[in-house]
Amino acid sequence: MRKQMFVYGSGKPVRVTIRNYSREDTEGMIAIQRESFPPPFPSELWWNEEQLHEHVSRFPEGALCAEADGKLIGSMTALLVDGEAANGAHSWELITDGGYIRNHNPAGDTLYVVDLCVIPEYRQYGIGKWLMQSMYEVVVHLQLKRLLGGGRMPGYKRYADRLTAEQYLEGITSGELKDPVLSFLLRCGRMPVGVAKHYLEDEDSCHYAALMEWRNPFHNH
Template sequence: MDIRNYNNKDIPDLIALQRECFPPPFPEDLLWNEKQLHSHIERFPDGALCAVSEGRIIGSMTALMTDFDPHHPHHSWDEVTDNGYIGTHQNDGNSLYVVDISVSPHYRKLGIGKRLMQSMYELTVFKGLKRLIGGGRIPHYHKSAEEMTPEQYVQAVLDGEKRDPVLSFLLQCGRSPVCVIPGYI
């Protein structure tokens, strides 16, 4: 497997990957479109990565640079990513912000997501940035919503009492939660 920057000729494969990774009932309007992917490549090609195996794109990850203030962490995905177009990218930002990560369901649990994340850690260091940051969904929270708050759910995942496909993956990649943000997505 190789990790490389994605480019304009990869756009159809990236769109197909998104559909594979996020099938209905995931909202179609949250999947990448051609204009967004063109914008990623144009605005910040260093943050546009894909994992390729035997000529097939099996994973992707997108990031942008932003000024992040850890004392004011609340934001929404739409705000920080310009609704996925990354028009908010700042070449002089202090943080690398993960916009999205996707790995084909047929290639999950093989370390591909971790390798993509490691590439972003390396980019953070290479650019001399203060941190790698990003938001994440907690898709299994709905199973516990009647018995605990989102903060309690996150703590249960941190304590190993619960497993969440997104949060548990991020923790395995060395990430740590800053706070729960209502209405992030």
């Protein structure tokens, strides 16, 4: 994949390229993580060279990056999984092989999101939404059934003493509550299909995630 568009953040158009990343982009991909998750975030949780090489060798179609002015500013990674396996209870660690995607299933019917990241400087430019849209195009191009992924619910911690995770998610979809991640995913066209417990070590989300999908409108479901 390779496409270009102009995005606006401060009234001025910026030309952005969305393309597949490769081994040559390893340093730039790690730099995205470094800028997005500075200390005290542990650096061992950033992408490492081995993970990135697995992405581009096992499933290059699911390895996307955004570039502006010769610099990588965002990325999104996915793998193929069997839809039935993804429907049940699972964690991020299990479904993505800890981010190494060695469990990528070329025969899978579901594009599963491993990661989406945009550096702070460009978060008002809609880059995340464009990366998501590009992954939808991968779903259509490969004639897959859907895109699926777990969305953090960082606002849940404030409500956990009086709402279940399911009730919190319902509050987001009804418009009574807002969540920075889940509200973003809804604006991208993702639809909630359930809640996963112990999905990720994430205190703000109380270790929950909302499983949210985008169904291929051209697929015979």
